[in-house]
Amino acid sequence: MQDLLRHVFGWVCGQNPAHTWMPGGEVLPLCQRCTGVYAGALVAGLLHLAWRPVPTPGWRWLNGAFLLFMLPSGLYWIPQNPELRCDSGILFGFGLVAFLWLTLPVESAIYDLRFTRPLEIPAQRVNRKSQIVNLAGLFATLVLVPLLAENGEAVAAGILMVACAGGALALVALLLANAWLLLRWLARRVSARAA
Secondary structure (H helix, E strand, C coil), X not given: CHHHHHXXXXXXXXXXXXXXXXXHHCCCCCCHHHHHHHHHHHHHHHHHHHCCCCCCHHHHHHHHHHHHCHHHHHCCCCCCCHXXXXXXXXXXXXXXXXXXXXXXXXXXXXXXXCCCCECCCCXXXXXXXXXXXXXXXXXXXXXXXXXXXXXXXXXXXXXXXXXXXXXXXXXXXXXHHHHHHHHHHHHHHHHHHHC
16 A cells, blocks of 8 residues: 555655655655645545534635645745644645635535435534634644654554545545536536527
8 A cells, every 4th residue: 555655645745755754664655744734634624524614704814824834834934844844734734625625515515424405503603613623623633643653653654644545535526526616617607608
């Protein structure tokens, strides 16, 4: 599995050995920043599925700041260490999922376990609880991913590889959903003009 992940992630990650963790002697298939991006995307995607935050202006600004933080961090305008590289990736993963999820229709986002009908949840309660849960998940991810990577055994490497693969799949699913919505919108525009 590790060789497959190394090959797949090689398309999007420089896999710099100096910036790659080796928990339990297992070399992760991607750098510290990409580990953060994909692990953060997985956690953010799961949190959005379970506790969809209502995108208030403050929520949008916060997630926009997460995305923008990648600029000074990724261009090494600020001093770097493994934790900062990973945490900047986690913030970017959370912001990316937040904005990719933002375009999905609200009524299709919160469904019961059978995915047959929308749940009846007051918006104010969802907003407050979901923001608290999402921030708690963010802080836990910011602490646990670097801790696992630096102090973990070989099992930690497996957990991180699965989390990164899951995060990559979550981002691909969100990109495909957004592409589908864009194509559907374009088809409606073309049919409206033809009519």
